[in-house]
Amino acid sequence: MAYSDKIIDHYQNPRNVGSLDGNARNVGTGIVGAPECGDVMKLQIQVDEQDRIVDAKFKTFGCGSAIASSSLATEWVKGRTLDEALQIKNTDIVQELALPPVKIHCSVLAEDAVRAAIADVKQKKEQASPRPAGAAAR
Amino acid sequence: MRSIYLDNNATTPVDPRVLDAMLPYFREHFGNAASRNHRYGWVAEEAVEKAREQVAGVIGASSKEIIWTSGSTEGNNTAILGVARMYADKGRHIITCRIEHKAVIDPCKFLESEGFEVTWLEPDRSGRVRMEDLRQAMRDDTILVSLMFANNELGTINPIAEIGALCKERGVIFHTDATQAFGKVPIDVEAMGIDLLTLSAHKMYGPKGVGALYVRRKKPRVRLQPIIHGGGHERGMRSGTLNVPGIVGCGAAAELCRKEMPTESVRIARLRDRLWAGLSEHLTDVSINGNLEHRLPNTLNVSFLYVEGESMMMGMGDIAVSSGSACTSASLEPSYVLKGLGLGDDLAHSSIRFSLGRFTTQEDIDETIKRVVSAVNHLREMSPLYEMAQQGIDLSKVQWQRH
Numbered sequence A: 001m002a003y004s005d006k007i008i009d010h011y012q013n014p015r016n017v018g019s020l021d022g023n024a025r026n027v028g029t030g031i032v033g034a035p036e037c038g039d040v041m042k043l044q045i046q047v048d049e050q051d052r053i054v055d056a057k058f059k060t061f062g063c064g065s066a067i068a069s070s071s072l073a074t075e076w077v078k079g080r081t082l083d084e085a086l087q088i089k090n091t092d093i094v095q096e097l098a099l100p101p102v103k104i105h106c107s108v109l110a111e112d113a114v115r116a117a118i119a120d121v122k123q124k125k126e127q128a129s130p131r132p133a134g135a136a137a138r
Numbered sequence B: 001m002r003s004i005y006l007d008n009n010a011t012t013p014v015d016p017r018v019l020d021a022m023l024p025y026f027r028e029h030f031g032n033a034a035s036r037n038h039r040y041g042w043v044a045e046e047a048v049e050k051a052r053e054q055v056a057g058v059i060g061a062s063s064k065e066i067i068w069t070s071g072s073t074e075g076n077n078t079a080i081l082g083v084a085r086m087y088a089d090k091g092r093h094i095i096t097c098r099i100e101h102k103a104v105i106d107p108c109k110f111l112e113s114e115g116f117e118v119t120w121l122e123p124d125r126s127g128r129v130r131m132e133d134l135r136q137a138m139r140d141d142t143i144l145v146s147l148m149f150a151n152n153e154l155g156t157i158n159p160i161a162e163i164g165a166l167c168k169e170r171g172v173i174f175h176t177d178a179t180q181a182f183g184k185v186p187i188d189v190e191a192m193g194i195d196l197l198t199l200s201a202h203k204m205y206g207p208k209g210v211g212a213l214y215v216r217r218k219k220p221r222v223r224l225q226p227i228i229h230g231g232g233h234e235r236g237m238r239s240g241t242l243n244v245p246g247i248v249g250c251g252a253a254a255e256l257c258r259k260e261m262p263t264e265s266v267r268i269a270r271l272r273d274r275l276w277a278g279l280s281e282h283l284t285d286v287s288i289n290g291n292l293e294h295r296l297p298n299t300l301n302v303s304f305l306y307v308e309g310e311s312m313m314m315g316m317g318d319i320a321v322s323s324g325s326a327c328t329s330a331s332l333e334p335s336y337v338l339k340g341l342g343l344g345d346d347l348a349h350s351s352i353r354f355s356l357g358r359f360t361t362q363e364d365i366d367e368t369i370k371r372v373v374s375a376v377n378h379l380r381e382m383s384p385l386y387e388m389a390q391q392g393i394d395l396s397k398v399q400w401q402r403h
């Protein structure tokens, strides 16, 4: 099985490799997958006051397609609002990287990582701002 | 980038000397070895008998005990199904091991579906069968023990002579899949008490699609019910017109292995040790899978913690190796052999098997070290597991989000 040029490019020159301060209030972290399954993605986003993603970083343990999927996801989320970033679909990643059918799970994992990071930063913000009285605890 | 072939346990190139020996049997000597009444047939038959002696000579057998097959998958099936069906009246219990090749596991599973009982031994952490486990598993109705000589993924060698002795003592037939060991380490079917032995030409610099099964003729005389029925070739054990050029190639390849083993095994083991020395000098968190004492000279299976096997292969450029990672197999399952060692699935995902061969050079090894070290460093730089480990997090205690 040959890799597409785009996968090879992301593998050789991954975008946004690294880590943000996971404790910061405006940083959301998503970690998905498990070592015994062969892939783990950590994707982090940093948002401004208007909930726009100003920075994104990733680290991935996994095959070339998993690395490329998460690298691409960090590129795509940057500049979007949280709600816009939620629109990113794994099928878009499959198409952009020309992932073969056996690698579709890599794109699913990348989508999950983005969603997990968004959920994390939203939760932090909710906890930080005083809740309206009577709101049900979740 | 220069391409380097380090996947000789998957298959080997045909040695040019082997090809030269084969070519006349495609051209002028094209006869059918079963044609008893003309020269074309006699020439072919003579070549087949010479090849039988060449193969027998590697394992201390007599040429009459060699049956030609299409390779080890057929050889294993012929041996296992053949014994089970021939001796079913004596008993219906078989002993094998979880990390055998699929060509042994699947016929045994098939026999289970036919009502045979199979004991699946667990190997030790280096991939060896424990004699104590085998002794315990033996029953009065055990008819066959099938245990590989050397494991294809690890290179670990089983205690073959001890297994053979125990089987003799218990009157049980002993089959060994010697596909990876044949021509690489000394084998003596007499001294080791082997009753059936499988080998394949394409793992020892011969052509694909041909192999042989050793079937003991004396003490005891092993009989097999054939799985292929037809013209009664190969003493009725394997019908079908013989693949004369392939058989000539198998014989020539065996002969070369026998002659060159003393020097080649030393040279190749030295290169393997050089590879490991280079990798372990430049990288932390690397470990060898398999037995360090009882092993083939050519195989090195290494786990590179915190990086995934397929991504490593991608980063090595054009180097042919094989990985225990899920991603490289069609099934998306990590290697059942590495899982079978009980070392954890994550180790399987991070493993690479380097298998060296006759045409491997020191330059190949030095170049491989360079490229592997750089790929692993590149990948650890972007590995969340490596980062967590550096922070002192115990990865086995993390609550992962399985998918």
Ligand SMILES: Cc1ncc(COP(=O)(O)O)c(C=O)c1O
Pocket: B009, B010, B070, B071, B072, B073, B074, B101, B103, B148, B150, B151, B152, B177, B179, B180, B200, B201, B211
């Ligand atoms: C240990 C072992 N047994 C059996 C086989 C199957 O051999 P063949 O390809 O000749 O059918 C192989 C090769 O993959 C092997 O390594």
